[in-house]
Amino acid sequence: MVPFVKLKNFWYVLYPMENGNFIHLCQPDEGKSCGACCGLYNYAVSTRESLRERLRNRTELFRRTVCSMMDIQAFSEKIRQSENGARLYDVIYCCEYLGFLDVEEKRVGCLLHPLQNSGQDLRDVSFYGRELCEGHFCPSYHYISREEQQALLHILDDWYLYGLCVTDIDLVKEYFRLISEKVYEMPSPDSFRIPALKEASLRFFSFKISWPYRSEAANRFGKYYFDGSQYMIHHIDYEALNVEPSRFKKIFLSLSSDFKDAAQVREAETLIQNAIDEFVLHYNEIKDSR
Numbered sequence: 506m507v508p509f510v511k512l513k514n515f516w517y518v519l520y521p522m523e524n525g526n527f528i529h530l531c532q533p534d535e536g537k538s539c540g541a542c543c544g545l546y547n548y549a550v551s552t553r554e555s556l557r558e559r560l561r562n563r564t565e566l567f568r569r570t571v572c573s574m575m576d577i578q579a580f581s582e583k584i585r586q587s588e589n590g591a592r593l594y595d596v597i598y599c600c601e602y603l604g605f606l607d608v609e610e611k612r613v614g615c616l617l618h619p620l621q622n623s624g625q626d627l628r629d630v631s632f633y634g635r636e637l638c639e640g641h642f643c644p645s646y647h648y649i650s651r652e653e654q655q656a657l658l659h660i661l662d663d664w665y666l667y668g669l670c671v672t673d674i675d676l677v678k679e680y681f682r683l684i685s686e687k688v689y690e691m692p693s694p695d696s697f698r699i700p701a702l703k704e705a706s707l708r709f710f711s712f713k714i715s716w717p718y719r720s721e722a723a724n725r726f727g728k729y730y731f732d733g734s735q736y737m738i739h740h741i742d743y744e745a746l747n748v749e750p751s752r753f754k755k756i757f758l759s760l761s762s763d764f765k766d767a768a769q770v771r772e773a774e775t776l777i778q779n780a781i782d783e784f785v786l787h788y789n790e791i792k793d794s795r
């Protein structure tokens with residue numbers, strides 16, 4: 506018997522954050538959620554403000570005009586006419602049915618889901634179809650360990666940053682590896698509830714938004730770039746920069762780094778190292794005080 510059935514983006518209603526060994530990364534709690542695989546970050550302009558505005562307008566229109574399957578086409582057409590649909594990658598679909606699930610605008614999710622529509626499942630009209638929308642689990646479910654998932658949920662509290670980080674497996678795994686090596690253990694997930702440790706970790710993951718060496722190239726997204734027909738993994742040419750490949754090279758790729766010279770690589774390494782050291786310092790202080 507299958508131990509769980511995935512209702513994409515809505516599990517939290519039926520289950521608490523964790524169900525046995527399963528953590529629902531799409532909708533982990535009432536304070537955040539992810540909509541990355543619905544194309545959330547694939548708009549040419551994907552700042553927090555622009556996405557919030559986009560989701561807000563959709564949600565308002567949906568609530569006001571959609572009562573049944575009959576109304577959906579008109580909703581879809583209106584969204585396509587009114588929104589700037591320019592995408593980062595044309596081959597990745599941006600679904601117009603992604604909106605906010607709550608009035609506080611803390612959770613992004615599917616407006617077609619039955620729990621948003623008095624039990625009516627409207628997802629048959631979607632680009633991917635109901636079965637795909639229901640059944641998709643991204644690689645983060647498999648590659649980010651349970652402890653890392655739990656820790657991440659304690660660290661991140663907002664939908665925008667959460668969706669960017671939970672889907673960046675390299676960034677997550679590298680961070681927990683680096684701090685674990687320094688403190689000689691994987692800190693327990695609960696330790697990330699402690700304000701000093703949570704804030705230190707949050708400062709690291711916020712680089713996903715604030716990284717000063719982020720490439721301006723429109724076709725870069727994390728470690729990927731798109732050459733017009735397919736995704737490729739970007740490589741930082743350390744030889745051309747006349748430096749050894751950085752010990753933080755995976756993190757640099759996750760942060761879409763583009764370095765002009767060796768000095769920038771060193772500065773970037775210092776930023777990452779400081780973020781790690783800050784966590785380690787607080788962790789050891791707390792440990793010693795117990």
Ligand code: SF4
Nearest residue numbers: 530531539541542643
């Ligand atoms: S990218 Fe992963 S965590 Fe995010 S909504 Fe899709 S399946 Fe869920």
Ligand code: SF4
Nearest residue numbers: 543600603615631638
């Ligand atoms: S219809 Fe599918 S792709 Fe669109 S928002 Fe809903 S779950 Fe995401």
